[in-house]
Amino acid sequence: MTPGTVTPGTVTPGAVTLGAVTPGTVTPGTVTPGTVTPGTVTPSGPLPDPKRSLLPMTPNPTLRELVSPIEQRWSPYRFTPRPVEQEKLAQCFEAATWAASSFNEQPWRWIVATREQGDEFQKMLGCLMEANQAWAANAGALVLTAYRRTFSRNENPNRVALHDLGQAAAHLALQAAAIGLQVHQMAGVNLSQVRTEYQIPDEFEPATAIAIGYPETSEPSDEDARALAAREASARRRNPLSEHVFSQSWGRPVGWK
Ligand SMILES: Cc1cc2nc3c(=O)[nH]c(=O)nc-3n(C[C@H](O)[C@H](O)[C@H](O)COP(=O)(O)O)c2cc1C
16 A cells, blocks of 8 residues: 555544454464564455464464554564665654644654664664664664653643653554564663763653664574574563453452453
C-alpha cells in the first residue's frame, strides 16, 4: 500500500484476518528467532498457520490471537548493516505521531541518524552505553528520544510526558514490525552526553535510544555474534495476566488466564 493513499475512515477495523490460533498450541520458546526472512509477512487474508510459517522471526507465543505486529515484534541483538529505506523510517515516525497524548501535546521528540550518515551515526552510537554500542553498531538507523516536560499551552508540568513518549515509541516499534523491520529500545544511554552533544533545551528531557533495522538471520560467524544470537534465541516469556491485571483491590487477580 502506498503511504498516503488511504482516506481516513475507509479502512474497516478488524478487516485484517490472521489464521485461527488455538490457545495453548504454541509452546513458548520453541521457535528459533530469525529463521524466516524479514519482509515476507503478508498481513492480510487468512493464513494457514501464522505462528510457524510466514512471520519474520519468533512469533511471540501469545495465548490469544493478537494483531499481527504485536505477534511479530521483538528486540533483536543482531542487525544486518543494511540501510533502512527513508520512506520506511518516515512511516515509523508517522505511526509514532498518531499516538494519543495528554491534551494532544505530542511531547515526544526524536533525533535520527542513519548509517549512511557516517560520522553522525558514529556520534549517536557514541552516546550509548558500551554494552549497547556493541550490537547497535549494525543498526540501519539510531534514534535518540526526548520529551517536553511541560505543556506548551501553559507551561504547567506534564506528569505523563514520559508515558506519552513511551506510547509513541510503541507505535513506532509496531509499525516497524509490520513492515519487516524491528527496533531495539535502550535505556542504556549517556543522557548528559546527549544533552551536550545535541544541545537539548532545558524544557526537554532526553530519555532513551532506539536502534532500527533489519534483523540478521544468517548463522553467527564469530564468538560475539554467537553470544548475541543465543540471547535472541532464549525463550520469550511474559508474566501471566494474573500478575498484572487486578480486580477489586491491589494484587487480587482479575481471574482471567
Ligand atoms: C525503555 C526500554 C529500555 C530498554 N533498555 C535496553 C538496554 O539498554 N539494553 C538492551 O539490551 N535492551 C534494552 N531494552 C530491551 C528489553 O530488554 C526488551 O524489550 C525486553 O527484554 C523484552 O524483549 P522483547 O522486546 O524482545 O519482547 C529496553 C526496552 C525498553 C522498552
